Amino acid sequence: xxxxxxxxxxxxxxxxxxxxxxxxxxxxxxxxxxxxxxxxxxxxxxxxxxxxxxxxxxxxxxxxxxxxxxxxxxxxxxxxxxxxxxxxxxxxxxxxxxxxxxxxxxxxxxxxxxxx
Amino acid sequence: xxxxxxxxxxxxxxxxxxxxxxxxxxxxxxxxxxxxxxxxxxxxxxxxxxxxxxxxxxxxxxxxxxxxxxxxxxxxxxxxxxxxxxxxxxxxxxxxxxxxxxxxxxxxxxxx
Numbered sequence: 001x002x003x004x005x006x007x008x009x010x011x012x013x014x015x016x017x018x019x020x021x022x023x024x025x026x027x028x029x030x031x032x033x034x035x036x037x038x039x040x041x042x043x044x045x046x047x048x049x050x051x052x053x054x055x056x057x058x059x060x061x062x063x064x065x066x067x068x069x070x071x072x073x074x075x076x077x078x079x080x081x082x083x084x085x086x087x088x089x090x091x092x093x094x095x096x097x098x099x100x101x102x103x104x105x106x107x108x109x110x111x112x113x114x115x116x
Numbered sequence: 117x118x119x120x121x122x123x124x125x126x127x128x129x130x131x132x133x134x135x136x137x138x139x140x141x142x143x144x145x146x147x148x149x150x151x152x153x154x155x156x157x158x159x160x161x162x163x164x165x166x167x168x169x170x171x172x173x174x175x176x177x178x179x180x181x182x183x184x185x186x187x188x189x190x191x192x193x194x195x196x197x198x199x200x201x202x203x204x205x206x207x208x209x210x211x212x213x214x215x216x217x218x219x220x221x222x223x224x225x226x227x228x
Contacts, residue, residue: 001162033216042205043160043218092159103148103209105216109159 002027002095004108012114013083020079021111023093028073031096033105034066038089046091049076083115118143118210122219125203129196129226137191137222139180139206147208149173149182149189154203154221163191163204196226 003026013019023032030050035043046066047055055068069077080087090112094105123138141149148167152160164173169184178193189206206219 006159042220045216090159094160104150104162104165105209106162107152107160 002029002097002106004093004095004106006091006093006108006111008111009109010112010114012116014116015084017083018079018081019083019113020077021091021093021113023076023078023108025074025095027097029095029097030073032070032076033094033096034068034076034078035092035094036089037092037110043092046078080113083113085115088113088115118147118208118215118217120206120208120217120219122204122206122222124220125223127222127224129224131198131226131228132195133226135191135193135196135200135224137204137206137224139189139191139219141187141189141206141208141217143187143208143210145210147210149180150207150209151178151180151189151191152205152207152218154205156202160205196224198226198228200224201226 005024007022032049034046037043045058046061047057049055049068049070051070051073065081067079090110092107092110094107096105119142121140150165151163153163154160164175166173166182172181180189180191203221203223205221208217
């Protein structure tokens with residue numbers, strides 16, 4: 001498995017501002033993922049972030065709203081830009097430990113964002 | 117496309133009751149199947165997994181068997197505890213291995 005940490009663990013932000021969420025992994029991984037979990041809902045994939053390439057965004061998510069960085073094999077950031085109350089969610093990063101791990105994803109503890 | 121359907125909650129049980137949470141899937145190829153658990157205020161934790169037909173995943177008294185003939189991966193536990201109260205997500209890793217598909221989640225409440 002992997003130990004994954006996220007910062008901040010929670011935040012309350014004002015409408016129109018931006019927040020950057022950090023995800024740190026204790027081992028080198030190729031694939032990192034960012035998910036959104038709206039209150040009482042399941043997980044929705046925002047984007048896949050591979051080191052050394054642009055993130056791949058899912059339908060309904062755009063880079064201008066959710067820019068992602070992946071500077072190395074252990075770290076990634078997700079920025080939620082120009083926030084509105086509809087962005088209030090839990091944001092989770094996850095990693096895939098490779099085919100030998102049979103495609104298992106491991107999740108960070110999440111960042112709980114409230115937008116006022 | 118690939119998808120996962122799981123029973124709606126909440127499920128409310130008394131301590132020591134038997135638990136079943138149903139999960140069925142639609143997939144091309146041969147997906148891997150997973151159950152994740154989310155305790156209140158926390159992220160998702162991998163509970164168990166199975167990678168091929170007839171495999172049984174087990175952990176912490178929970179079990180699930182990969183049934184290809186019925187495209188199911190039902191979660192079971194013989195005797196639940198209050199500490200099992202959480203939201204349980206069924207998921208599959210598709211043949212296109214970059215994609216994970218999650219069910220809607222089933223909230224379990226266990227009363228003493």
